[in-house]
Structures are given as C-alpha cells and as structure tokens.
Amino acid sequence: MAYTFANWSSQPGFRAQYARLCLHIDEVSLDMGVDLASDGTSANRAALGVYLNALMSEKNRLEKIAGVMDAGNLPGGVGLGDFRA
Numbered sequence: 001m002a003y004t005f006a007n008w009s010s011q012p013g014f015r016a017q018y019a020r021l022c023l024h025i026d027e028v029s030l031d032m033g034v035d036l037a038s039d040g041t042s043a044n045r046a047a048l049g050v051y052l053n054a055l056m057s058e059k060n061r062l063e064k065i066a067g068v069m070d071a072g073n074l075p076g077g078v079g080l081g082d083f084r085a
Helices: 014-031 045-070
Strands: none
16 A cells, blocks of 8 residues: 555654654554455555554654653754644
8 A cells, every 4th residue: 555654754854754654653544444355455454553553663762752852851852742733
C-alpha cells in the first residue's frame, strides 16, 4: 500500500518529522479496518499491526526526546507543546 505520509523520517527537522509521523499513524490506522480480499488482493492486518506498533514506538521515542528538551536538558530544545495545536 502506498501512503501519503510514509516519508515522515525524511522530513527536515524534529517538528516536521513528528507531525508527519502522526499523520502516517492515522493513515495506517485507517487501513487496519480495510478488507481488500474481495478484489483479489489482501491486506495483511498482522503485518500492518506490527508496522503500526513500530510507528507508535517511534512516536513515543520522539515524545520522550521532546520531554527532555522541555526539561531544559538540551540547549535550544523544541518542546512537545510546539507540535500540538
């Protein structure tokens, strides 16, 4: 399956990567409920689940980095609050 936001990790900067990753998680989550078997192709939900879990782990990792930045442990940090509207 082709995803619009699968290129999240190639985005310049932490903020852009995080924003794209969140959008990519949303689009993968939507595919978890799609059943394509009737048209001769099939969606492997188990593989999608593993992929989605990996994306969530990456999101958690980025959020932890943002938390460290918020705590002032890294100079010039960008806080997680900068990502959420």
